[in-house]
Amino acid sequence: MKIEIIMILVAGAALVAGVLLGLLLRRKLAETKMASAQKSAVQIVDEAKKEADILRKDAIIQAKDAVIQAKSEWEQESRELRREIQSQEKRLVQKEEALDRKVAQVESRDEELGQWEKDLDQRDRGLKEREKEIVKLIDEQKARLEALSGMSSEDAKNRLMEAMESEARHDAAKGIKQIEDEAKENADKKAKEILALAIQRYAGDYVAEKTVSVVPLPSDDMKGRIIGREGRNIRAIEAATGIDLIIDDTPEAVIISGFNPVRREVARISLERLLADGRIHPARIEEVVNKAAQEVDESIREAGEQATFDVGVHGIHPEIIKLIGRLRYRTSYGQNVLQHSLEVSFLCGIMAAELGINVKQAKRAGLLHDIGKAVDHEVEGSHAVIGADLARKYGEAAHIVHALAAHHEDEKPETILAILVQAADALSGARPGARREMLETYVKRLADLERIGTSFAGVTSCFAIQAGREIRVMVSSEEVSDAHSHALARDIARKIENEMTYPGQIKVNVIRETRAIEYAK
Structure with missing residues (x-):
């Protein structure tokens, strides 16, 4: 046990001795490194001082070189500046000499101007005195002229x-x-070119007046059956259809008379079916008339649709289509209004294409321009105004409505489309064979033309010729001059337009001539 303790103590002492020895060795090594570092630092400082001396000497040398170079540049700039100053001084001297010469010239001109002003003053005084003399002479001459002519100035x-x-x-x-x-x-x-082209490209049919319908009978015995006992059958037919039946001495025929073409057509169809069936009594009459009315309504709708299809116009209100179809049974001066409307539509389209405006709008306005005639027997007013109101009611565009209202001057035409519809309407109505006129109306129109022509001063006589398409007005050469004759023709034309209604146009021809007559004896 003691040996182990002694060994432990010996080992501990050895360890302590090793540690102490290590510490001494480290200290010795550190001192050695420190001495070496100090020596290296001294060497570095010495080398740095040497390099600093070298750099300082180089900087001094470079500075001296820069000073020398700057001095040489400054001297060169100074020499150039001195030369420029000398040249400017020379120019200034030259300018001063030129200014002196100009000053001298200006002074001499001032003297000349002063002399001229004196001369002008003298001339001005002389002109004023002469002007006074001229005014005095003019007054004297004016007085002499007034005295000689006997009138004042x-x-x-x-x-x-x-x-x-x-x-x-x-x-x-x-x-x-x-x-x-x-x-x-x-x-x-x-x-004329446009109208001729339109006429050439469209040809209409000849139409005749149609205000009555004639129903043929298989025999005269059927007249009694149509009249019925105590006239009950004929009264039932007239009450159901709203038209008049004329049964006279005409052999094997019954005349249906009425101004409403739709009712007249219903009556014609009903009477033909009653005659074919043979059963003629009030109950049967009412049944047949109702069926005929339905068929006529359907044919009216189909006619309107066919008309819009033929023209190529779409998007028209169904009620307007029915009105167009009703024109199939309407005539004006013997001209079928539906055919007339189609004709006007085609003519409008042709002329619109020539003028470069919208063809579809022109055709639409031409087709609708007379729809007022479908209801003009039911509504008061001009058919143009009625048609415009109907078109406005069923959603037509404003320019279409205006064209309808203005095609007979009920409104003043304000668009090319309105003028175009007017021209096409007149062209369709005025072409040969388009319309027929009653003799009394024709004679009255000619008389009115001659009356208007002779109502102007200086007119000696007036003649309506060319079936009322032209009037020739003879004037006195003493009262009407050549220049005034043109104004007279224009005034007569305006009065005809304002006071008369007529298809197409009327030519006013004013004739002025001077005749000198002498006899040789």
Whole structure:
């Protein structure tokens, strides 16, 4: 046990001795490194000092070189600046000499201007004195002229102005005539080309007046059956259809008379079916008339749809389509209104294509322009205004409504489309074979034309020719001048437009001639 303790103590002492020895060795090594580091630091400092001395000497040398170079550059700039200053001084001296010369010139001109002003003052005084003398002479001459002519200067001035005004009016009338002739020549040429093309591309049918319908009978015995006992059958037919049956001495025929074409067509169909069936009594009459009315309504709708299809117009309200179909049974001066509307539509489309405007809108306005005639026997007013109201009611565009209202001057035409519908309507109604006119109306129209022509001063006689398409007005050459004759023709035309209603156009031809007659004896 003691040995182990002694060994432990010996080992501990050895360990302590080793540690102490290690510490001494480390300290010795650190001192050695420190001495070496100090020596290296001294060497580095010495080398740094040497390098600093070298750099300082180099910097001094470079600074001296820079100073020398800057000095040389400054001296060169100074020499150039001195040369520039010397050249500017020379230029300034030259400018001063030039200014001196100009000053001298200006002074000499001032002297000349002063002399001229004196001369002008003298001339001005002389001109004023001469002007006074001239005014005095003019007054004396004016007084002498007034004394010789017997009129004052104001009267002479007024006469001169009147003469000049008369001459100016005469020249203006000549100018107006020339301008009108040129405008008419160009406009007529273009209008005739368009109208001729429209006429060539469309040919309408000849139509006749149709206000009555004739139903043939298999025998005259059927007249008694139509009349019925105590006339009950004929009264039932007239009550159901709203038309008149005329049964007279006409052999094997019954005349259906009425101004409502739709009712007249219903009556015709009903009577034909009653005659074919043979059963004619009030109950059967009412049944047949109702069926006929339904068939006519269907045919009206189909006719309207076919018309819109033929023209190529779509999107029309169904009620307007029915109105168009009703025109199938409406006539005007013997012309079927549906055929007339189709004709106007085609003519509008042709002329619109030539003028470069919307063809579909033109055809639409032409087709609808007379829809007012479908209900004009039921509504008061002009058919143009009625048609425009109907078109507006069923959603037609404003320019279409205006074209319908203006095609008979119920409104003033304000668009090309309205003028186009007017022209196509007149063209369709005025073409040969389109319409027939009653003799009394025709004679009255001719008389009204001659009355209007003779109502103007200076007119000696007036004749309506060409079936009322032209009037020739003979005027007195003493009362009406050549220039005034053109104004007279225009006034007569305007009065005809305002007071009369007529298809197409009327030519007013004013004739003025001077005849000199002498006899040789």
